[in-house]
Amino acid sequence: MAWHKNTGFPFVSFDGQTLATLPYGRALKHGRYLCRSETVGVTCANTSTGHGFRVARAGVVLF
Numbered sequence: 001m002a003w004h005k006n007t008g009f010p011f012v013s014f015d016g017q018t019l020a021t022l023p024y025g026r027a028l029k030h031g032r033y034l035c036r037s038e039t040v041g042v043t044c045a046n047t048s049t050g051h052g053f054r055v056a057r058a059g060v061v062l063f
Contacts, residue, residue: 041056
């Protein structure tokens, strides 16, 4: 959760843990990886290869 410290993004407590959240409409980049949170799900991809995944209530899609 170290990435969360300086973002100002909200967090939640669950089962004794503090969990960072990525608000809808926001993105987080670390090295070659980019994750974007939207109301339809979260998409993460390697910006060099274009490979990644989307996680949503409808399921998981790899690309």
